[in-house]
Amino acid sequence: MDEMTRAQAHSASMLDEDEDEPLILSDLLNRVLDKGVVITGEVTIAVAGVDLVRLDLRLLLVAVERLARRSIGPPE
Amino acid sequence: MPVHLYGVLDVQAMPAPTLRGLDGLPVRTIALDTRCAWVSDISGTVLDATPQRLREHDAVLREAVAAEYSVVPSLFGRLHANDISLGASLEESAEALQEAMSRVRGRVEMSFLVAASDVPPLAEHDELGGSREPGREHLRRLQSQIHAERILRDKAAELAQTASRVLNELFVAERVVERPAPPVLVARAHLVTRENIARYVRAVNSQAAIADSALRVAVRGPGAAYSFAAVRIG
Numbered sequence: 001m002d003e004m005t006r007a008q009a010h011s012a013s014m015l016d017e018d019e020d021e022p023l024i025l026s027d028l029l030n031r032v033l034d035k036g037v038v039i040t041g042e043v044t045i046a047v048a049g050v051d052l053v054r055l056d057l058r059l060l061l062v063a064v065e066r067l068a069r070r071s072i073g074p075p076e
Numbered sequence: 077m078p079v080h081l082y083g084v085l086d087v088q089a090m091p092a093p094t095l096r097g098l099d100g101l102p103v104r105t106i107a108l109d110t111r112c113a114w115v116s117d118i119s120g121t122v123l124d125a126t127p128q129r130l131r132e133h134d135a136v137l138r139e140a141v142a143a144e145y146s147v148v149p150s151l152f153g154r155l156h157a158n159d160i161s162l163g164a165s166l167e168e169s170a171e172a173l174q175e176a177m178s179r180v181r182g183r184v185e186m187s188f189l190v191a192a193s194d195v196p197p198l199a200e201h202d203e204l205g206g207s208r209e210p211g212r213e214h215l216r217r218l219q220s221q222i223h224a225e226r227i228l229r230d231k232a233a234e235l236a237q238t239a240s241r242v243l244n245e246l247f248v249a250e251r252v253v254e255r256p257a258p259p260v261l262v263a264r265a266h267l268v269t270r271e272n273i274a275r276y277v278r279a280v281n282s283q284a285a286i287a288d289s290a291l292r293v294a295v296r297g298p299g300a301a302y303s304f305a306a307v308r309i310g
Contacts, residue, residue: 015189015294015295015296020294021127022259023189023191023259023260023294024131024296025127025130025131025257026189026256026257026258026259026260026263027187027189027260027263027296028127028130028131028134029130029257030253030256030257030260030263031185031187031253031265031302031303032130032133032134032151032152032302033125033130033151033152033153034151034152034153034154034306034308
C-alpha cells in the first residue's frame with residue numbers, strides 16, 4: 001500500500017519513501033523516536049537540498065527536560 | 077554484545093533472511109515462550125539517532141506488519157547490554173507487553189499528515205537590494221510569512237478535526253501528535269483493524285479532495301503501532 005504513487009493534487013497520497021523524505025522524517029521523529037531517553041545525534045530535515053530544520057537531539061531533549069521540570073517545579 | 081530491539085511479535089517468527097536492520101545489520105530473533113523479539117547486534121555502546129537509522133528501525137517493523145504478525149514496537153533510542161539483559165527487561169515488562177499485544181492484535185497504525193502544498197520560497201538577498209530600507213522590508217516579509225503560516229496551520233487543524241470525525245468509525249484509538257516536527261503542520265495517528273485499511277485511505281482521500289489547495293494531505297501506513305502500544309523495555 002505504501003508503494004502507491006502520489007495521487008493527483010487535492011487528494012491524499014501515500015507517502016513515497018524516496019520523494020517524500022521530509023514528511024517521512026517528520027513522521028518518524030514524531031512517532032518512532034523515544035523522547036524519554038537521552039540520545040545523541042543530529043537530524044536535519046531538508047527539502048531540495050535546503051536545510052529546513054536541524055535538530056541536535058541531545059540539546060533538544062535536555063531543553064525539553066528542563067522545561068518539564070520548570071512546569072512542575074516551584075516558580076524561579 | 078549490545079543489542080537493539082525492534083519489537084516483539086506475537087508468534088515465533090523468523091525474519092526473512094534478506095531483511096536488514098540498522099546499519100544494514102542482519103535481524104535475528106530471541107525466543108520468548110510463544111513470542112519472539114526481533115533484534116540486531118550492535119558493535120558500539122552508543123547509537124546515535126540519524127534519519128537513516130530511524131527509517132531502518134521502522135522498515136524492519138513494517139516488514140513484520142506486512143507479514144501480518146501482530147507487533148508491539150520498541151521506540152528507537154535504547155540499547156541493551158546483551159541478550160540476557162534484554163531478556164530480563166522483557167520479563168519485567170511481561171504484563172505491559174501482554175496488554176500491548178492485546179491492543180494491537182489484528183490492528184495496525186495508520187496516520188495522516190497535513191502539510192503545506194509547497195515550501196514557501198525564502199526571500200533572496202538580491203530581492204531586497206533595491207529597497208531603501210532592506211531591514212524593514214525583510215521584517216515586513218517575515219511578519220507576513222508568519223501570518224500566512226498561522227492561517228495555514230489553523231486550516232490544517234480544522235481539516236484534521238473534520239477528517240477525524242469522518243474516520244471515527246474506522247479506528248479504535250486516536251492520537252493527536254503534539255507539535256509535529258516541520259514540515260508537517262498537523263498529524264494524527266489511528267489504530268485501525270487490518271480490514272479497514274483500504275476504507276481508511278479512501279476516507280482520508282475524500283477529505284483531501286475537498287481541502288484547501290494550499291494544503292497537502294498524506295497517508296502513512298500500515299505500520300507498527302508506536303502511538304498506541306510501544307512499551308519501554310529497560
